[in-house]
Amino acid sequence: MMRLVTLFLTASSAAGFLAPLRQPQSAVSSSSILSPLTSLQAVSPVLDQVTTTPQKIYLKKDKELPKVLGGLKIGLRELVVITGASSGLGLATAVELSKSGKYFVVMAVRDVEKAKKVAKERGMPDGSYVAMKLELANLESVRDFVTNLKAFKAGRPLNHLICNAAVYLPTDPKPQFTDDGFEMSMGVNHLGHFLLVNLLLEDMAKAKNARCCIVGSITGNTNTVGGGLVYPQADLGNLSGLEKGMKQPITMADGKPFFGAKAYKDSKVCNMMTVAELNRRYHKDTGIIFSSMYPGCIAETALFREKRTWFRKLFPLFMKYVTGGYVGEEEAGQRLAQVISDPRCNKSGVYWSWNGGAQTVGRWSPDGKPRGAGGSGGEIFENQQSDAVRNPVVAKKVWEYSKKAVGLS
Ligand code: NDP
Numbered sequence: 001m002m003r004l005v006t007l008f009l010t011a012s013s014a015a016g017f018l019a020p021l022r023q024p025q026s027a028v029s030s031s032s033i034l035s036p037l038t039s040l041q042a043v044s045p046v047l048d049q050v051t052t053t054p055q056k057i058y059l060k061k062d063k064e065l066p067k068v069l070g071g072l073k074i075g076l077r078e079l080v081v082i083t084g085a086s087s088g089l090g091l092a093t094a095v096e097l098s099k100s101g102k103y104f105v106v107m108a109v110r111d112v113e114k115a116k117k118v119a120k121e122r123g124m125p126d127g128s129y130v131a132m133k134l135e136l137a138n139l140e141s142v143r144d145f146v147t148n149l150k151a152f153k154a155g156r157p158l159n160h161l162i163c164n165a166a167v168y169l170p171t172d173p174k175p176q177f178t179d180d181g182f183e184m185s186m187g188v189n190h191l192g193h194f195l196l197v198n199l200l201l202e203d204m205a206k207a208k209n210a211r212c213c214i215v216g217s218i219t220g221n222t223n224t225v226g227g228g229l230v231y232p233q234a235d236l237g238n239l240s241g242l243e244k245g246m247k248q249p250i251t252m253a254d255g256k257p258f259f260g261a262k263a264y265k266d267s268k269v270c271n272m273m274t275v276a277e278l279n280r281r282y283h284k285d286t287g288i289i290f291s292s293m294y295p296g297c298i299a300e301t302a303l304f305r306e307k308r309t310w311f312r313k314l315f316p317l318f319m320k321y322v323t324g325g326y327v328g329e330e331e332a333g334q335r336l337a338q339v340i341s342d343p344r345c346n347k348s349g350v351y352w353s354w355n356g357g358a359q360t361v362g363r364w365s366p367d368g369k370p371r372g373a374g375g376s377g378g379e380i381f382e383n384q385q386s387d388a389v390r391n392p393v394v395a396k397k398v399w400e401y402s403k404k405a406v407g408l409s
């Protein structure tokens with residue numbers, strides 16, 4: 001055990017994770033623009049109201065949709081949209097909810113064929129889900145997804161929305177940008193979801209007991225060891241990057257040089273602040289339950305695809321046997337599904353966590369409060385976010401700047 005701890009700490013430290021003096025890599029290049037959709041050819045649309053340009057593909061390839069009367073297909077089940085449902089936590093949640101028989105799942109994914117394949121592999125019952133194109137790195141795709149969803153659900157309200165998709169790009173020396181020119185982590189994890197939620201609020205307001213969960217993380221919260229002691233820390237600074245619109249050459253919310261690992265954590269702070277603002281602005285009038293959650297450390301997901309092989313091998317062991325923060329995909333999926341389905345989660349503005357990894361409860365909270373490392377097992381509880389995440393003045397600014405960035409104001 002000690003050898004494992006030493007090995008991971010040494011390797012992590014050598015890689016700079018515990019070295020607060022390491023300078024972030026600074027590289028902003030307009031030549032590194034990533035345009036994932038630009039090479040795709042236009043094909044004829046299947047839904048009349050979807051207009052297409054040569055840059056975009058949406059539902060057009062999905063032969064399933066024109067044949068389906070979505071409203072009928074959904075039946076008496078509650079309709080839930082899950083972004084990033086083609087792998088990891090999102091897929092595990094989709095499996096859990098679709099198998100319960102109570103929910104019809106819209107898998108909102110960037111790769112529809114992949115989603116269909118994994119849904120079958122994981123035994124999601126036929127007729128309990130549909131895969132729809134959503135490319136969060138393209139705001140037009142977000143808008144088209146909403147149009148297509150409305151057409152599919154044919155006037156039914158949207159019961160639940162889970163914003164789960166994310167990218168983590170800690171080793172990119174240069175920033176990647178979305179089609180709209182936003183730094184990729186901020187663009188996909190925060191701004192794409194920000195637009196999506198705003199466009200779907202009206203449909204959710206029509207549902208009884210609607211719930212909207214945006215997945216957060218311990219690593220965005222500096223009141224924990226995972227978020228507070230491991231470099232880099234999330235920090236939105238003076239928000240000058242977001243205020244200026246987050247478009248290239250700007251790469252960070254604080255306006256500083258690009259630093260991929262921090263960009264992810266900053267985006268998670270924005271996710272959690274968005275929930276706080278949604279709750280403040282809309283809960284009372286719409287009845288929608290807004291929440292965020294930390295699923296535990298699901299150390300084997302594709303989120304860590306950029307990490308080196310040694311890290312991907314050691315990280316799950318470190319989380320299992322040292323921090324007690326490890327949780328498997330299936331259990332994490334049950335947790336996120338619980339936030340949507342459990343009557344105990346019928347409370348808005350909460351950041352849900354689980355106090356599994358019992359021996360670590362309290363031990364890993366710098367202020368000694370029992371937060372839990374989120375490991376397997378344990379009970380759900382209302383966690384407390386860091387002061388920085390709970391700051392209402394900053395959250396309001398994040399809301400306003402984000403609105404402007406995605407063209408809502
Ligand atoms: P995965 O990489 O397995 O899942 C992320 C999903 O997001 C994938 O389905 C991916 O699609 C999708 N996605 C990525 N980019 C885009 C895009 N541009 N447009 C649409 N979809 C996109 O990671 P996890 O399951 O681990 O992460 C899920 C959530 O959990 C994230 O919000 C993450 O921040 C959060 N989280 C994860 C933790 C962990 O320990 N793993 C801990 C705390 C929070 P595709 O399948 O095509 O790759």
Ligand code: PMR
Nearest residue numbers: 008009012017217219225226230264296297323325364373
């Ligand atoms: Mg971290 C209780 C201690 C704890 C917890 C719960 C996590 C969760 N981590 C903890 C501690 C440590 N981590 C320590 C002591 C180290 C130094 C060795 C450490 C390192 C570390 C790295 C390098 N941890 C990481 C990384 C990542 O690249 C992960 C990350 O930040 O992804 C954004 C990560 C994580 N640790 C966690 C969790 C949940 C992650 C994934 C976070 C996320 O997806 O938001």
